Amino acid sequence: MNRIELTRNPFLKSALKSRYPQLAVFIVMLIGYIFAILAGLIGTPVGSHNFSIVFVWIAWWAILILVAVPFFGRGWCAVCPIPLPGEWLQRGAVLAPPDKKPKWLNLRVPKMFRNIWMQNISFLLLALFSSVLLTTPNMTGIVLAGMLFAAIGLSMIFERRAFCRYLCPVGGFIGIYSQTAPIELRIKEKQICVTCEGKPCYNGSSAGYGCPWDVFPGGLTKNTYCGLCMECIRTCPHDNIAVNLRPFSADLAKPSTRIDEAFKAFIMLGSAMIYAAVLLGPWGTFKDAAYTVGTSAWFLYALLFLTIICGILPGFFALGILRTNSHTPIKQRFTSLSTALIPLGLMFWVAFSLSFVLTNASYIIAALSDPLGLGWNLFGTANAVWQPMLTTLLGPAQTLALVGGLIWSTRTAQKAASEVNVSSILVITYCFILTSIMLWLLL
Amino acid sequence: MKRTELFSRTLILFGIVLAVAMPLYFWNQTPLIHARIADDGGWNPDVIRAEAGKPLHLRLISDDVMHGFAVGQMDIDTVDVEPGKVTDITLTFDKPGIYTFYCTRWCGLNHWRMRGTIEVRGASSAEEIPSSIPLYVTLDLDIDALHDSPVIPSTRPSAINGQQSAMNLDIARISTSDFYKSHSPYQAFEELDSLPLTDSEKWDVVSVIWKSNTSTESLSDGKKLFAQNCAACHGENGAGDGVFADDLAAAGKDSMQTMNGAMKMSMQTPVDFTDPTRMLGSSPALLQGKVLRGGMGTGMPMWGSIFTEDQIWNLIAYLYSFQFEYEK
Amino acid sequence: MPHTPSLVHPTSRNLMTPRFSLLLSVMAGLVVAFAPLSVASTTHQERTIRIEANQFSYSPSDIQINPGDTVNIQLVSTDVVHGLYIDGYDISVEADPGQIATLTFVADKPGSFRFRCNVTCGAMHPFMIGKVTVGANHWLYRSIGLALVSVVGFFPLSTFLSQRKRKGEKDTTL
Numbered sequence: 048m049n050r051i052e053l054t055r056n057p058f059l060k061s062a063l064k065s066r067y068p069q070l071a072v073f074i075v076m077l078i079g080y081i082f083a084i085l086a087g088l089i090g091t092p093v094g095s096h097n098f099s100i101v102f103v104w105i106a107w108w109a110i111l112i113l114v115a116v117p118f119f120g121r122g123w124c125a126v127c128p129i130p131l132p133g134e135w136l137q138r139g140a141v142l143a144p145p146d147k148k149p150k151w152l153n154l155r156v157p158k159m160f161r162n163i164w165m166q167n168i169s170f171l172l173l174a175l176f177s178s179v180l181l182t183t184p185n186m187t188g189i190v191l192a193g194m195l196f197a198a199i200g201l202s203m204i205f206e207r208r209a210f211c212r213y214l215c216p217v218g219g220f221i222g223i224y225s226q227t228a229p230i231e232l233r234i235k236e237k238q239i240c241v242t243c244e245g246k247p248c249y250n251g252s253s254a255g256y257g258c259p260w261d262v263f264p265g266g267l268t269k270n271t272y273c274g275l276c277m278e279c280i281r282t283c284p285h286d287n288i289a290v291n292l293r294p295f296s297a298d299l300a301k302p303s304t305r306i307d308e309a310f311k312a313f314i315m316l317g318s319a320m321i322y323a324a325v326l327l328g329p330w331g332t333f334k335d336a337a338y339t340v341g342t343s344a345w346f347l348y349a350l351l352f353l354t355i356i357c358g359i360l361p362g363f364f365a366l367g368i369l370r371t372n373s374h375t376p377i378k379q380r381f382t383s384l385s386t387a388l389i390p391l392g393l394m395f396w397v398a399f400s401l402s403f404v405l406t407n408a409s410y411i412i413a414a415l416s417d418p419l420g421l422g423w424n425l426f427g428t429a430n431a432v433w434q435p436m437l438t439t440l441l442g443p444a445q446t447l448a449l450v451g452g453l454i455w456s457t458r459t460a461q462k463a464a465s466e467v468n469v470s471s472i473l474v475i476t477y478c479f480i481l482t483s484i485m486l487w488l489l490l
Numbered sequence: 491m492k493r494t495e496l497f498s499r500t501l502i503l504f505g506i507v508l509a510v511a512m513p514l515y516f517w518n519q520t521p522l523i524h525a526r527i528a529d530d531g532g533w534n535p536d537v538i539r540a541e542a543g544k545p546l547h548l549r550l551i552s553d554d555v556m557h558g559f560a561v562g563q564m565d566i567d568t569v570d571v572e573p574g575k576v577t578d579i580t581l582t583f584d585k586p587g588i589y590t591f592y593c594t595r596w597c598g599l600n601h602w603r604m605r606g607t608i609e610v611r612g613a614s615s616a617e618e619i620p621s622s623i624p625l626y627v628t629l630d631l632d633i634d635a636l637h638d639s640p641v642i643p644s645t646r647p648s649a650i651n652g653q654q655s656a657m658n659l660d661i662a663r664i665s666t667s668d669f670y671k672s673h674s675p676y677q678a679f680e681e682l683d684s685l686p687l688t689d690s691e692k693w694d695v696v697s698v699i700w701k702s703n704t705s706t707e708s709l710s711d712g713k714k715l716f717a718q719n720c721a722a723c724h725g726e727n728g729a730g731d732g733v734f735a736d737d738l739a740a741a742g743k744d745s746m747q748t749m750n751g752a753m754k755m756s757m758q759t760p761v762d763f764t765d766p767t768r769m770l771g772s773s774p775a776l777l778q779g780k781v782l783r784g785g786m787g788t789g790m791p792m793w794g795s796i797f798t799e800d801q802i803w804n805l806i807a808y809l810y811s812f813q814f815e816y817e818k
Numbered sequence: 819m820p821h822t823p824s825l826v827h828p829t830s831r832n833l834m835t836p837r838f839s840l841l842l843s844v845m846a847g848l849v850v851a852f853a854p855l856s857v858a859s860t861t862h863q864e865r866t867i868r869i870e871a872n873q874f875s876y877s878p879s880d881i882q883i884n885p886g887d888t889v890n891i892q893l894v895s896t897d898v899v900h901g902l903y904i905d906g907y908d909i910s911v912e913a914d915p916g917q918i919a920t921l922t923f924v925a926d927k928p929g930s931f932r933f934r935c936n937v938t939c940g941a942m943h944p945f946m947i948g949k950v951t952v953g954a955n956h957w958l959y960r961s962i963g964l965a966l967v968s969v970v971g972f973f974p975l976s977t978f979l980s981q982r983k984r985k986g987e988k989d990t991t992l
Binding site: 070074078079085090413420 | 492494495498499501502505506508509510513514516517520522549551552553554573574575576578
């Protein structure tokens with residue numbers, strides 16, 4: 048296992064262990080988030096000149112899908128402000144106090160919800176309204192506020208970060224895609240955990256809190272549910288937890304056996320393709336249907352959207368699986384082979400996002416100077432004109448991303464297929480067809 | 491509580507309060523004039539107060555599409571009011587009164603309804619120019635009555651062709667500005683009845699008379715006014731086939747208005763200026779009346795407070811160029 | 819007497835290592851990506867295309883042009899002020915309803931380009947998009963070709979070949 052332990056570096060280790068640098072980042076993020084809510088609610092209704100639209104759906108999204116997820120896995124979760132007010136209230140403190148009993152209800156999330164189905168549903172719900180959400184500051188403000196209050200509410204009722212782990216629409220896909228990232232948090236030696244008493248990494252101690260993500264660090268083998276909050280590094284009495292640099296997509300070598308995660312792969316794949324067609328395509332009827340929420344056209348669009356994502360894509364995939372012969376049960380074949388769709392989906396989103404980000408990034412410059420559309424000119428750039436960037440690079444970059452994703456998927460499919468003793472050819476064909484469609488939609 | 495905890499909590503609370511209070515404060519304190527398409531409310535506020543002689547500083551912003559701002563019958567540079575961006579403009583009014591400000595960039599079918607008023611107070615030291623009574627009122631013209639021309643030319647009348655014949659005729663009486671303004675081309679045609687000319691030649695002479703009552707500059711001004719204000723409904727070539735023509739017809743089915751029970755007015759398709767029957771039967775005074783007063787529910791805007799008299803005469807002169815050939 | 823592989827198997831098989839097939843695939847990929855495609859040369863015409871713009875689409879929204887043609891796009895806005903900006907060419911025009919605006923250019927860059935509205939015209943303005951293709955969308959074909967090469971070339975081929983090699987080696991050890 049070629050891993051480089053980053054936390055061997057004493058400077059990095061103390062920076063991650065100390066609560067102060069993290070808190071500083073948290074405060075900045077939280078203020079920015081609240082400002083985005085205000086901007087959405089009272090700023091100009093023109094999306095391209097409103098801080099909430101520009102900094103959430105262009106700047107933040109670009110950083111998330113192009114940098115944070117591919118290179119840092121759940122790195123965004125590590126700095127996300129949404130759970131913070133709820134968590135501070137839940138803990139009764141901002142920085143860790145010595146042992147204090149939890150103040151609120153602290154219920155365990157019911158078993159029925161301890162999966163990512165709620166996150167699948169919340170993502171699909173937002174996706175159906177995305178045309179309105181991405182373009183209307185009001186809606187963005189309401190959704191951002193909604194998520195913040197949902198997180199606070201859930202923290203009052205349930206233990207740990209219930210919103211992050213079980214409801215957040217973004218967390219749903221960041222988790223799946225974090226399996227491809229070159230960073231991980233893992234224990235160093237298993238034997239130490241076996242003999243460890245009390246497991247403070249999970250149960251908390253005077254040095255810190257039990258894992259807010261409801262993960263037992265000693266059993267972490269994949270990135271999917273670890274939010275990189277560094278709490279366990281603070282509580283482990285044996286200094287047995289490390290942050291490592293590792294090859295890309297190391298986690299995909301251990302395919303998942305869960306249907307909810309497999310489904311997520313289809314949701315992300317399908318939504319990237321549908322967005323590419325509806326938002327970036329030349330077909331006005333689809334755009335109108337997607338935007339005019341509540342009309343019969345929109346219902347048809349929603350139906351089509353759900354049919355493609357929940358029916359057609361997994362359906363064809365399952366058909367291919369059925370044609371394979373193996374002793375492994377069909378469900379395991381399905382979940383294992385759908386692992387191949389994870390790198391493909393990530394690259395689909397990268398390719399799709401590159402288009403509207405490069406086209407509209409110039410709005411960021413103007414929005415910095417006049418975030419609310421009140422006529423400010425904080426940095427002198429309020430009159431910066433809209434100008435697409437790097438357009439000659441866009442096509443080649445998208446091809447690179449999509450073909451690269453296909454190669455990555457092919458490799459993943461081969462490895463997954465050999466583990467369940469089937470041929471990977473059908474999955475690879477499936478990936479090739481979808482990649483060709485995506486290329487046609489974007490180029 | 492440890493000092494660091496106290497400090498952190500204070501910092502966080504302070505940050506949150508700042509993030510909420512600052513935008514609210516500035517939003518409340520910044521007086522902007524918001525432009526929206528008429529269907530969504532138009533100008534907000536739509537009444538502005540000013541004082542004669544004192545500069546009025548306005549900050550304009552659009553909440554949806556591209557708009558523009560100008561003040562009727564005032565010679566100022568029109569400014570664009572862009573979505574999400576604030577435009578500053580400073581106006582100074584010499585005379586008190588009520589001025590109309592309006593949108594100058596087509597923003598939908600009801601673009602022309604996007605108007606507001608600026609109430610300018612002040613000492614009326616300057617002599618108040620009495621507003622002139624429109625000609626159609628003086629002439630007691632019923633501008634809503636049918637005014638079709640009984641005779642129409644078989645070919646397009648040409649002022650170029652008519653130039654030769656017109657030079658040898660005594661048409662001074664019917665070439666005056668007063669005559670021109672108060673008579674339709676058909677009536678001028680009738681005046682030429684006694685002359686030994688073919689109908690076609692007579693129409694040519696009429697077009698010469700019409701051309702003589704305007705100038706290249708005026709026609710150019712009229713053309714520009716037409717393009718900016720009329721073409722969207724009446725069509726770039728005046729044929730009543732502008733981009734909003736269909737919408738007006740559709741709206742016509744939905745909106746019917748009665749005028750004192752006497753006449754039913756409804757949204758109609760915009761007038762076709764290339765139709766000789768209608769145009770040649772219209773005098774400039776009648777056209778001026780239509781333009782000033784609007785169409786009383788037909789969808790034709792009233793331009794009385796927007797254009798100056800000169801502008802309207804220029805526009806009308808241009809309208810006739812859909813009928814008459816003025817230049818090659 | 820031990821059989822030396824070189825006597826039993828033809829030399830060519832020893833060359834088909836996974837590394838070689840990888841090299842083959844990369845070369846095939848480069849060819850697909852960069853090999854010049856002959857462009858059918860037609861006489862240059864002047865074309866006028868009328869495009870109607872409304873919230874939030876163009877009509878027509880998918881246009882085909884021959885390379886080298888001089889194109890006049892007449893932009894007709896039918897509700898509010900719209901613009902038309904062509905990616906790649908970086909040129910634009912805007913039109914008020916009632917005033918047709920014309921954008922004239924020579925289609926000297928081949929390929930497929932999106933054109934989009936560059937005057938904020940409402941909520942879905944950033945997605946008001948059309949497509950103009952000058953000649954053929956060669957880059958799309960190349961990309962699909964690259965996808966094919968990568969799928970066929972990289973792994974199944976090398977797997978197949980390494981399986982064959984392994985099978986071949988098994989045969990030699992008797």
